[in-house]
Amino acid sequence: MLKWSHSHISNVAGEISLLGGLGLWAATFPQIRRKTFELFFYAHHLYIIFVFFFILHVGIDYTFIMLPGFYLFIVDRYLRFLQSRTSVRLLSARLLPCNVVELNFAKTHGLTYNPTSIMFVNVPSISKLQWHPFTVSSNSNMEPDKLSVIIKSEGSWSTKLHQMLSSPIERLDVSIEGPYGPQSNHFLRHDTIVMVSGGSGITPFISIIRELIFRSKISQCKIPDMILIAVFKSSLDLTMLDLLLPMTGSPSDLSDLKLHIEAYVTKEKEPTTDNSKRVRSILFKPLPTDKPMAPILGPNSWFWLAAIISSSFIMFLILIGIITRFYIYPRDHNKYESSASTKAVLNVLAICVSIAATAGAAVFWNKKQYSREATHVQNIEGQTPLGSLNLRAYNGDRELESLPHQSLAQATKVHYGGRPDLKRMLFERKGESLGVLACGPKKLRHDVAAICSSGRADNLHFESISFSW
Numbered sequence: 001m002l003k004w005s006h007s008h009i010s011n012v013a014g015e016i017s018l019l020g021g022l023g024l025w026a027a028t029f030p031q032i033r034r035k036t037f038e039l040f041f042y043a044h045h046l047y048i049i050f051v052f053f054f055i056l057h058v059g060i061d062y063t064f065i066m067l068p069g070f071y072l073f074i075v076d077r078y079l080r081f082l083q084s085r086t087s088v089r090l091l092s093a094r095l096l097p098c099n100v101v102e103l104n105f106a107k108t109h110g111l112t113y114n115p116t117s118i119m120f121v122n123v124p125s126i127s128k129l130q131w132h133p134f135t136v137s138s139n140s141n142m143e144p145d146k147l148s149v150i151i152k153s154e155g156s157w158s159t160k161l162h163q164m165l166s167s168p169i170e171r172l173d174v175s176i177e178g179p180y181g182p183q184s185n186h187f188l189r190h191d192t193i194v195m196v197s198g199g200s201g202i203t204p205f206i207s208i209i210r211e212l213i214f215r216s217k218i219s220q221c222k223i224p225d226m227i228l229i230a231v232f233k234s235s236l237d238l239t240m241l242d243l244l245l246p247m248t249g250s251p252s253d254l255s256d257l258k259l260h261i262e263a264y265v266t267k268e269k270e271p272t273t274d275n276s277k278r279v280r281s282i283l284f285k286p287l288p289t290d291k292p293m294a295p296i297l298g299p300n301s302w303f304w305l306a307a308i309i310s311s312s313f314i315m316f317l318i319l320i321g322i323i324t325r326f327y328i329y330p331r332d333h334n335k336y337e338s339s340a341s342t343k344a345v346l347n348v349l350a351i352c353v354s355i356a357a358t359a360g361a362a363v364f365w366n367k368k369q370y371s372r373e374a375t376h377v378q379n380i381e382g383q384t385p386l387g388s389l390n391l392r393a394y395n396g397d398r399e400l401e402s403l404p405h406q407s408l409a410q411a412t413k414v415h416y417g418g419r420p421d422l423k424r425m426l427f428e429r430k431g432e433s434l435g436v437l438a439c440g441p442k443k444l445r446h447d448v449a450a451i452c453s454s455g456r457a458d459n460l461h462f463e464s465i466s467f468s469w
Contacts, residue, residue, distance in 0.1 A: 010341060014057035020049035037155070038130060052348070060344040074355050075308060079296055082363050084122065084131075084177045089290040091146065093165055094243070095280040098236040099153035100200070101162055102137065102243055105176070106286075107147045107293035108370055112140040115207035116465055117181025119149055124173050126160050135203040136179050139210035143246055147179070147293055150243060152200040170285045176293060185211065190435035190461065192225040194426065196448050198440025202230050202240055204465045205439065209244050209259065216257045225258040227429070229420050231440070233267045241412060242279055261412040262420065269417040298366040308359050315354040320347060422448060427457055439465040 004010045027033070027043030051070070055063045063070070089106040096102075103121075113136060120131045138148035153162040164172070187193055187208060195205040205228060215221040232238060241263065297304040323346050328338050426436065426448075434457075438448040445464045452462035 005340070008340065009059070010057050013053045013341070017050050017053035017057055020046040020053065024050060037132075041131070042129075055344045055348060056341050059340045060347045063344070063347075071313070071351065071355075072309070074351065075305075075312070075359060078355055078359050079363070080177050082360070083296045084120075084175050086175065087173055087287075087290050088176050089286045089292050090172050090174050090284050091286070092284060093282045095162070095165055095282065096236075096239045096242070097278060098234070098239055099162055100240055100243075101151045101153070101158075101165055103149050103151065103174070104138075105147045105149075105174075105293055107145060108295075109144045110299045110370070111147070111293055111295050113179045114181045114183065114185055115139065115187075115211045116204040117179040117207070119147075119176055119178035119180070121149060121151075122175040122177075123161060124175070125164070126157055130157055131177065132157060135207070136181070137203055137206040137210070137243060138246065139207055139214055142210050142214040145292075146246070148246070150200070150203045150206070154200075165282065169282070171287065172284060187435050187437065187463075188215075188224065190224050190433045191431040192227070192429060192433075193435045193437065194227045194229065194429065196229045196231075196420075196422065196436065196438045196440070196444065198231045198444040199233065199237065200240070201438075201440030201444075201465075202228075203243075203439075205437070206243055208437075209257075210246070212259075213245075213257055223258065224435075225431075226260070227425075228259065228261045229264070229422070229425065230261065231264045231266060231419065231444070233265070235265055235268055235272045238263060238265070238412075238414065239279060262425075263412050263414045264418065264420050265414065265416045266419055271414070271416065294366075294370045296363060296366070298369060304362050304366065308355070308362050312354040312358040315358060316350050319350040319354060323350065423451055426451055426460060429459075432459055433461060434459050436460050436462045437465055438462070 001011055001015070004012045024043055024046040027040045033040040090103060091106050092104045094102040094104075117136045118133045119136050120133050122128070122131045134149040134151055136147060137150045138146060140147075151158050151161060153159045193208070195208070197205055209226065209228070212223055212226065216223050230241070232240070241261065295301055328343065328346075331338050426434075436448060436452050438445045449462050449464065452460040
């Protein structure tokens, strides 16, 4: 159990690797993942111990069996690390009465993404280590120079963020990683899209609606009918419907869209009004060092990724050849045989150096190419989502009044004191293909899935949208 063999399998390294793997596995239980997400997230860094000591345990020769996956993972992880080191340019924020925040970032036109994408956000003033995933609510076609995420104040991290934005603040340092999402707009294949959301589960549907708003302005595009069934706990949550449009948008943008919204407020029997709480918009003063979001490898990302993989692997072969010829072979020839662990460490080190050198060079080259566009975005005076609106600043700061147009919540059919009859609403819909998308609490998604799979209607096609099933 305590033997660390010089030239064969190391038992101790295998035991350490096993303990790391068990710790990582234990943190994936739903009770831990949902209640203490930070523990779940940090525990996954045990993969470093698991993989490294696994290599020491079995030796580098056996490790080469899984080299392709291991190699691609290191390339991906290093590129994500480089992207997360930059402070991005945060332009503005919208604060809703229901403790929801929308953050709006500047981005270059070359950064594109599809609806329902997610992005990891880090705010160093809250925690330098915590990265949290949030749904991207903006649309890269409708808003080519901005990217937005929506954050609901539920945990300690998001509550601190809301408190910071509720007090006078001129700038917020933010780093991002992503966005990540689907490669196609598969929901467009349906004749009708039925979106069922619970609470903050409405956020991925906002990006879908904005995508269809953009497509509705293109005469050649066939736009499916849309039904949004949104379930909220209180009347204040209805203000989340204001986020269906970007900050510069207006209800007229929905005129060409076949959108029907049914909102349900479950905890109240009648509407309640609180004039002391309303949507607030805040403009920030970013520093010149804050950069607009840009694709880490530029618009030709597949080309650069292929170049990194191929060139780094050639560099690895050259490095390991030099190490073998001038270090390992002389020692073995003189009967000072190198240990299996030493050979494994040297190979891993050669892989990391090769990837770091080639990926770093590719990222640096693309940053130079994008520096002109980024500088242009930064130099535009008043480059904010509210820059085109004639709104009045007060008290000398840059905090603005809420948007003047009528709230979408007031133009929506709202039901109080009950839940939607999903069976009736889904079975009554006619059409050859109905795409049913559900996002929200687990029970809501499972109820919708059960209805669609009951066999009573052949035209219902279910899809769950959730960070974790």
